[in-house]
Amino acid sequence: MISFWEQQSFLRSDIVIIGGGILGLSVACSIKEHDSKSSVTVLERGVLPTGASTKNAGFACFGSLTELLADERTLGKEKMLSLVEKRWKGLQKLRARLGDDAIDFRQHGGYELLTESELFALGHLERMNAVLFPVFNENIFSLADEKIETFGFASGTVRSLVFTSLEGQIDTGKMILALMQKAQSLGVMIFTGANVTAIHPHNDSVDIEIDSAEKKILMNAHRVGICTNAFLSDLLPAMNVVPGRGQIVATKPISGLKFRGTFHFDHGFYYFRDFNNRIIFGGGRNQDFDAEATSEFAPNEKILFDLKKKLSEVILPHTPFEIEMSWQGIMGFGESKIPFIKEVHPNLFAALGCNGMGIALSSLLGEELAERILQ
Numbered sequence: 001m002i003s004f005w006e007q008q009s010f011l012r013s014d015i016v017i018i019g020g021g022i023l024g025l026s027v028a029c030s031i032k033e034h035d036s037k038s039s040v041t042v043l044e045r046g047v048l049p050t051g052a053s054t055k056n057a058g059f060a061c062f063g064s065l066t067e068l069l070a071d072e073r074t075l076g077k078e079k080m081l082s083l084v085e086k087r088w089k090g091l092q093k094l095r096a097r098l099g100d101d102a103i104d105f106r107q108h109g110g111y112e113l114l115t116e117s118e119l120f121a122l123g124h125l126e127r128m129n130a131v132l133f134p135v136f137n138e139n140i141f142s143l144a145d146e147k148i149e150t151f152g153f154a155s156g157t158v159r160s161l162v163f164t165s166l167e168g169q170i171d172t173g174k175m176i177l178a179l180m181q182k183a184q185s186l187g188v189m190i191f192t193g194a195n196v197t198a199i200h201p202h203n204d205s206v207d208i209e210i211d212s213a214e215k216k217i218l219m220n221a222h223r224v225g226i227c228t229n230a231f232l233s234d235l236l237p238a239m240n241v242v243p244g245r246g247q248i249v250a251t252k253p254i255s256g257l258k259f260r261g262t263f264h265f266d267h268g269f270y271y272f273r274d275f276n277n278r279i280i281f282g283g284g285r286n287q288d289f290d291a292e293a294t295s296e297f298a299p300n301e302k303i304l305f306d307l308k309k310k311l312s313e314v315i316l317p318h319t320p321f322e323i324e325m326s327w328q329g330i331m332g333f334g335e336s337k338i339p340f341i342k343e344v345h346p347n348l349f350a351a352l353g354c355n356g357m358g359i360a361l362s363s364l365l366g367e368e369l370a371e372r373i374l375q
């Protein structure tokens, strides 16, 4: 049973944010930065955040050439440009809020590996530089074909390399840790092990049912923001969110590793980076889309096999390596790639749309959601 003391001090908050990933924590920070007097509580069902934010590859990226060409085709030029600008500004906000040292930000640059079937993208490189110039004030893409050999990639498969110096990488674990510490330093209360099972909005407040070690706990807040990403439709069944599982492998340290930076290929479906002489390599959802449209954390042997094959045949064809570990994270995909905020009820809001680029998008989307909640 809940005690009088718990009822008084813990179970009523001005604002509750459900979901303690990068988005939920960013919203909580933004609310406190705007309004230090409001009490803010984050409810996270895992002991650690259990979605995508501590599972990702740590790319501080805004879109590779082929990804942006695909976005231009599906969204149109203006929306693609506005999305890139949001990613770029969001990255600056994350870095300014936490500091580069705290998140281990390194701007080693990013590369896209083009195979024969993607060489067409080179015909758009100068045009895309011109289209993106208003966001970056410089031409961001250039050719770096001479590095295919220096980096030791399979030159029969990798036909061209497109470079951007503006892409960076972070230590994902340190970033979430720093974000939690920032939120706590601002006075945000973070409860882990708090699985929200239902939300009941009323005229002037919202009741929140939480499953915990003490069976059901009822909490109450003036306003609620939902940031549960792939799990959004568990609480709001009318929201159409498709989960997308991502598989990642990490090698043991490789002596004499020839490259550093972030690397994309196959329209962003595969991505790898260096980290302290290891390679962290993920993706391959396009090998088994149906099986990966799940929120279950489980390995997909077909994709793990494919990742190891690409490591040995394309990325490290001349270098022996061993896999140290593998893991999964779950992304949430809405109907479009554009992030959005939904007012479900005057006291209840949800945000979605960080897709595979939450490191870039969450700080800005979080700021927007905070403003809506405080209105």
Ligand SMILES: Cc1cc2nc3c(=O)[nH]c(=O)nc-3n(C[C@H](O)[C@H](O)[C@H](O)COP(=O)(O)OP(=O)(O)OC[C@H]3O[C@@H](n4cnc5c(N)ncnc54)[C@H](O)[C@@H]3O)c2cc1C
Residues within 6 Å of the ligand: 018, 019, 020, 021, 022, 023, 024, 043, 044, 045, 046, 048, 049, 050, 051, 052, 053, 054, 055, 056, 057, 058, 059, 060, 061, 194, 195, 196, 197, 227, 228, 229, 230, 231, 234, 235, 245, 246, 247, 248, 282, 328, 329, 330, 331, 354, 355, 356, 357, 358, 359, 360, 361, 362
């Ligand atoms: C394998 C992989 C690699 C990626 N690589 C990159 C990358 O390199 N760069 C990049 O920018 N992005 C990357 N992403 C995407 C990025 O991680 C996400 O966009 C971002 O983490 C989304 O953050 P979020 O806070 O919205 O969601 P999440 O991190 O999923 O957070 C949602 C939280 O809500 C909690 N929750 C869910 N339901 C409930 C409930 N009922 N009650 C309480 N809590 C609940 C979950 O436990 C979870 O912690 C990657 C994603 C994956 C899966």
